[in-house]
Amino acid sequence: MQKIISLCKRRGFVFQSSEIYGGFKSCYDFGPLGGEMKNNVKRAWWKEMVQMQENIVGLDAAILMSPKVWQASGHLTAGFADELVECKKCHKRFRQDEIARLHKCPDCGGELIKARKFNLMMKTFVGPVEDEAATTYLRAETCQGIYVNFENVLDSMRMKIPFGIAQIGKAFRNEITPRNFIFRTREFEQMEMQWFCEPKQAKKYFNFWKEERIKWYKNLGIKKENLRAIEVPAEKRAHYAKQQIDIEYKFPFGWEEIEGIHNRGDFDLSNHSKASGKDLRYYNEETRERYFPYIIETSVGVDRSFLAFLCDAYQEIREGRTKTTKATKETEVLLKLDKKIAPIKVAVLPLVKNKPKLVKKAKEVYQLLKPYFVCQYDEVGSIGRRYRRVDEIGVPWAITVDFESLKQEDVTLRDRDTMKQERLKIKDLIKVLREKLNG
Ligand code: ATP
Secondary structure, eight states: OHHHHHHHHHTTSEEETTGGGTOOTTOEEEOHHHHHHHHHHHHHHHIIIIITOSSEEEEOOOSBOOHHHHHHTTTTSGGGEEEEEEETTTOOEEEGGGGTTOSBOTTTOOBEEEEEEEEOOEEEEOSSOOSGGGEEEEOSOTHHHHHTTHHHHHHHHTOOSSEEEEEEEEEEOOOSSOBTTTTBOSEEEEEEEEEEEOGGGHHHHHHHHHHHHHHHHHHTTOOGGGEEEEEOOGGGSOTTOSEEEEEEEEETTEEEEEEEEEEEETHHHHHHHHHHOOOOOEEETTTTEEEOOEEEEEEEEHHHHHHHHHHHHEEEETTOSOOSOSSOOSOEEEEOOOTTTOSOOEEEEESOSSOHHHHHHHHHHHHHHTTTSOEEEOOSSOHHHHHHHHHHTTOSEEEEEOHHHHHHSEEEEEETTTOOEEEEEGGGHHHHHHHHHHO
């Protein structure tokens, strides 16, 4: 794991928040490459869960909501709280379920004080007066914004059940023990889809979405042996869930949840109806019945799936991959990210940097491709070194402009995974790369 964390910092994927002030625990900043990659993860999810679907629409709700929402959703009561234990000696706090079998503090061996409930909602104040009336919370899950807009979306988009509403956005939880890099943080991002259906269809759709979601990870290159779906028993389920499956990924620190699929029943709409006084039942025009739809939720953490994609793609090759030259015999890092997730799609490299004509031609190719693909131009160091550098950040294709290019108007296109090179006319590059990217 340490090697991945160090790659993230070295190559601009992820930085510790407020690093120059000694860091701000449990918050991270995504650097130039991490930002691109995170956007690609979100884009891939949105394409699959909204664009490609006939009856799922998107939403972008505010992070701050009326505190009444959180009262009704059960987040301000025991439902959304972890059991906390505290060490009498060093006063460190731990989640009870994480150190369940220990009777002593794992850090200093001190005595642990009995568990108590700790609410995970992050409080904030809205307006200039810091009193109770102005208190609200940073949302702990994006889906509440969907439930309170159920009727707005239904009416404005003329939706008919079954249908879904999807959203990507920030969520905040005052986690007791944030850990494992970006795996558990206090500020994170979620991609959630809420599927509204007839209660008797809920089981069928639960299974359907479970399969679809597992397929999504596999289609984006996650190895099937590193994925599993675990049925969560009643006593461990979220407070709203009638049925729950956790999709887990085998991280270097063990199997951990990256996505939850929940059958939330009518918990959310019925509670919001009760608390708001607004009838949120769905009216079936054919049967003339009103009922609360059941909700099947698919909820992924952007940061957690980002970490899973990185871990799955990371490879170290001792003594390097190039067997034909003696140039590099050091350990090479190869990030075999799916081309859709890779932050940079194409690198443009002049063979050498001290030939102005070659550099000019390479810059022309770079400018030509830039509007279509996220590109990088690099002229520093030997060509072998530059290939290593782009392999390390997962660039799927590297284009080299050489002396032939000046005469023939062509370049070599190198594939990251096979290292095979093909000669292509510059005028065909956009078409060929587009086909490769979408193929
Ligand atoms: P955990 O048991 O790991 O705390 P959870 O069951 O509380 O997670 P859900 O409420 O089901 O998580 O949230 C759905 C998804 O949101 C999770 O699968 C995860 O990917 C993401 N997520 C939840 N909490 C965090 C966090 N603190 N940091 C990063 N991602 C998170």
